[in-house]
Amino acid sequence: MVNDALLKAVEDELDGAHCRLRFADDVEARFEADTQRQRSRNMVLAGVISAIIYCLFLINDYSFRPEAFATAVQLRMGVMLPFGLSVLWWVYRGVSPVLRETLMASTVVVATVVSCLIFAKSVAPYSYLDVFSFGLILLVGNIVYSLRFSYACASSAASIVIILAFVLPYEPMPVEAKRLAIFTIIAMGIFSLVANYRFELSERTSYLHVLKEKIRAGYYLKDNQKLSQLSITDPLTNLANRRQFDAVLPVRWKEAIDKGMCMGLMVIDIDYFKAYNDFYGHPQGDICLQQVAKAMHDNSRDADLVVRLGGEEFVVLMVNASSEATNVAAERIRASIAALRIPNFGVSHQAYITVSVGVAVLSPTDELTPTDLLSAADRALYEAKRQGRNAIRMANLAGSPSDGDAAGDLDRLSR
Numbered sequence: 001m002v003n004d005a006l007l008k009a010v011e012d013e014l015d016g017a018h019c020r021l022r023f024a025d026d027v028e029a030r031f032e033a034d035t036q037r038q039r040s041r042n043m044v045l046a047g048v049i050s051a052i053i054y055c056l057f058l059i060n061d062y063s064f065r066p067e068a069f070a071t072a073v074q075l076r077m078g079v080m081l082p083f084g085l086s087v088l089w090w091v092y093r094g095v096s097p098v099l100r101e102t103l104m105a106s107t108v109v110v111a112t113v114v115s116c117l118i119f120a121k122s123v124a125p126y127s128y129l130d131v132f133s134f135g136l137i138l139l140v141g142n143i144v145y146s147l148r149f150s151y152a153c154a155s156s157a158a159s160i161v162i163i164l165a166f167v168l169p170y171e172p173m174p175v176e177a178k179r180l181a182i183f184t185i186i187a188m189g190i191f192s193l194v195a196n197y198r199f200e201l202s203e204r205t206s207y208l209h210v211l212k213e214k215i216r217a218g219y220y221l222k223d224n225q226k227l228s229q230l231s232i233t234d235p236l237t238n239l240a241n242r243r244q245f246d247a248v249l250p251v252r253w254k255e256a257i258d259k260g261m262c263m264g265l266m267v268i269d270i271d272y273f274k275a276y277n278d279f280y281g282h283p284q285g286d287i288c289l290q291q292v293a294k295a296m297h298d299n300s301r302d303a304d305l306v307v308r309l310g311g312e313e314f315v316v317l318m319v320n321a322s323s324e325a326t327n328v329a330a331e332r333i334r335a336s337i338a339a340l341r342i343p344n345f346g347v348s349h350q351a352y353i354t355v356s357v358g359v360a361v362l363s364p365t366d367e368l369t370p371t372d373l374l375s376a377a378d379r380a381l382y383e384a385k386r387q388g389r390n391a392i393r394m395a396n397l398a399g400s401p402s403d404g405d406a407a408g409d410l411d412r413l414s415r
């Protein structure tokens, strides 16, 4: 379910959560998926503790009804214990929610039957006192297991009917004691069901609140990521903006020093863009900037940072690029923009939009700064403009990996 729909569903549930013990199907499925594992584990732990205590009741069997002790051992250890442990193993392995609740509720009913059989088997004088303890079985199902409310109601009702069926015809027990025991058991059943209801309701309501906050936190995170992305992106061209360039350049510079790599930088400026703007108008100028930016982006490697510094000036930052590779990349960009064949009637009827590129490549050291690289590329751009535009010029830098690159070669490349 997409988060918007889920959030709406959760809010709807919260609006009506004061008495509902089942969510709409989508939210219920999510609730089960999120809580099932922990719930099964809790139930198994509660089941193991209850099984131990159930078996410890053999001590009472031994002292109250020694003549039925053998039967009690057989029923508690030979029937109830294997049945209960099998159910717990099954639940631990993972079953559907319906089967989990049914299996756990069945242990309550089977424990009631087993306890009633032991009780009915004995005619010892105080054996009937055991009936008062049957209410504990209801407490286990409703509070210790915390069965879902409907299963708690069903298993409590079934257990009470079974107890009535065994206790009412049991002659050695005085009528007053029967009445008191049955009242006590029914009262325990009702009180524990009230607690069970409130527990499930608060569990579900808390879950909804937590889920709602989680979904909202997800939104905030996404919004923050979006905002961060916006703050480092040029809105017109979607290229990186100057802020991103200023943040990334020192990092890549340091990385290049550490790894002994060289760094290439192109400063790219659209030729006669003022004339274009004056002739076609500012909105058309924006479209032209977008086309030029796309060509730059499409003709750069993913690892290169393509930046709109401002106006019609761009930068491409290349790490681990030799002079030759940087020049080839610069030429690819220059040629791709010329190939757009965007007419620039502001200059002449034969003119098209072109760019001039200043290139600088060097191996960063602690003695140099990123500004040295930028200034050198700027000076090279000025040269390219001065010598006629639609050209690439390479800065002649001390420390450049190929100082000897001749401007003449670049001229040939660029024309």
Ligand SMILES: Nc1nc2c(ncn2[C@@H]2O[C@H](COP(=O)(O)OP(=O)(O)OP(=O)(O)O)[C@@H](O)[C@H]2O)c(=O)[nH]1
Pocket (backbone or CB within 6 Å): 236, 269, 270, 271, 272, 273, 274, 275, 277, 281, 282, 283, 284, 285, 286, 289, 310, 311, 312, 385, 389
């Ligand atoms: N449409 C548009 N124009 C812009 C934007 N930013 C800067 N400009 C225009 O870009 C033009 C830059 O002109 P100049 O700096 O004179 O450079 P040029 O005409 O390209 O000349 P050379 O660089 O010497 O080839 C100006 O007309 C600015 O108004 C923008 O975001 N959109």
